[in-house]
Amino acid sequence: MTRLAVFDCDGTLVDGQAHVCDTMEQVFVDAGLEVPDRNEIRRSVGLSLPVALRHLVPGIDDALNTQLVAAYKEGFFARRQRGAIHEPLYDGMRELLTSLTQAGWLLAVATGKSDRGLKACLEQHGLVDMFISLQTSDRHPSKPHTQMLEAALFEAGVRPDEAVMIGDTTFDIFMARDAGVRAMGVAWGYHAPEELTQAGAEAVAADPLHLEQLL
Numbered sequence: 001m002t003r004l005a006v007f008d009c010d011g012t013l014v015d016g017q018a019h020v021c022d023t024m025e026q027v028f029v030d031a032g033l034e035v036p037d038r039n040e041i042r043r044s045v046g047l048s049l050p051v052a053l054r055h056l057v058p059g060i061d062d063a064l065n066t067q068l069v070a071a072y073k074e075g076f077f078a079r080r081q082r083g084a085i086h087e088p089l090y091d092g093m094r095e096l097l098t099s100l101t102q103a104g105w106l107l108a109v110a111t112g113k114s115d116r117g118l119k120a121c122l123e124q125h126g127l128v129d130m131f132i133s134l135q136t137s138d139r140h141p142s143k144p145h146t147q148m149l150e151a152a153l154f155e156a157g158v159r160p161d162e163a164v165m166i167g168d169t170t171f172d173i174f175m176a177r178d179a180g181v182r183a184m185g186v187a188w189g190y191h192a193p194e195e196l197t198q199a200g201a202e203a204v205a206a207d208p209l210h211l212e213q214l215l
Helices: 017-030 038-044 049-056 062-081 093-102 115-124 147-156 170-179 193-199 208-214
Strands: 004-007 106-110 133-135 163-167 182-186 203-205
Touching: 004 147, 017 038, 017 062, 038 049, 049 062, 062 115, 093 106, 093 208, 106 147, 115 133, 133 147, 147 163, 147 170, 163 170, 170 182, 170 193, 182 193, 182 208, 193 203, 203 208
Parallel strands: 004 106, 004 163, 106 133, 163 182, 182 203
Antiparallel strands: none
């Protein structure tokens, strides 16, 4: 029986794409670089920053990558300090998390966000205490590497066959598949449902209520 539901954050729990794209675009402008297509920025959400930048700038050298990562983190933090960051929960998500908890599920997060970013996001919505494990790119390789998912399994004390990974990108699906965990996609995020299915998602939920039914 599945006992642990591991959620991606951006594009699955919350919608923060506008602020991610705005911050990334400003980083490129400030560095005097050609700004990537906004859709490509969206599609990189879920990866750790260094890996996302390598997707956006093929062949980028390590020094520039490090510079842009630092600039993004500083820019996003400055926006948050100004109160300019709003990452709303998707409609029905709070009710889903509450319902799963009441049904005896353990909840976790595995995300490309930083520790600081994830904590701020969950605190904004009063959700920190709902999750038994919070795994971020600060302490693990970028998705689709399995390490952050395996850490969530370890902290929850469950086997791979007792868990499900829920996410909106193929990175989430590949990570789950490689870790031997059920993979469930959501249709409201950054990669198309057909991509999630082709990557190996067991199903793709149309909304949080549908996701609960699938689980």
